[in-house]
């Protein structure tokens with residue numbers, strides 16, 4: 001059976017979505033001024049973390065100049081700053097900040113992934129692109145044998161994951177959904193710059209999700 005390494009190889013070489021392939025490559029060539037010295041990743045970004053994780057965090061997609069630049073989910077953008085700080089404060093990460101693939105950041109009992117693995121224009125993947133990328137999320141779910149809790153970030157991750165379960169549920173921030181012996185679901189707003197800078201998502205509301213995850217996992 002395929003392991004995490006085989007899955008990662010498949011993801012990194014994927015070209016199923018022509019629009020996203022063109023966009024992620026173009027962004028990696030053109031860059032932005034503040035990162036002009038970076039050698040952008042410019043490929044699909046695999047999930048990362050502890051293969052024995054009980055907690056899975058599902059985001060939306062790599063940011064054009066964040067994970068599409070660094071090659072690691074949530075690394076190098078403002079959403080990642082919120083995520084890694086929260087994971088550090090609740091004992092899931094050894095560092096409060098991630099800047100590159102080789103910065104020494106390690107997750108313990110947590111794995112981070114996204115609904116789509118190529119940066120989409122305006123952070124908005126199409127339905128077809130989400131559908132194309134879903135097999136990778138399914139593969140991660142089956143590889144994470146000890147999974148007990150899924151945290152979804154934002155509506156698209158929530159809707160995608162609940163549809164995968166064959167359910168239609170009402171979204172609520174920090175709301176817990178339990179499914180008997182299957183992993184529970186904890187929903188959260190996405191820590192996007194738009195949400196955090198407008199105050200739609202405040203730090204206290206955000207960290208409460210991860211404190212709850214910590215309590216649930218013991």
Ligand code: SF4
Nearest residue numbers: 014016017044118133
């Ligand atoms: S978004 Fe997913 S399915 Fe589409 S090209 Fe990227 S890795 Fe492949």
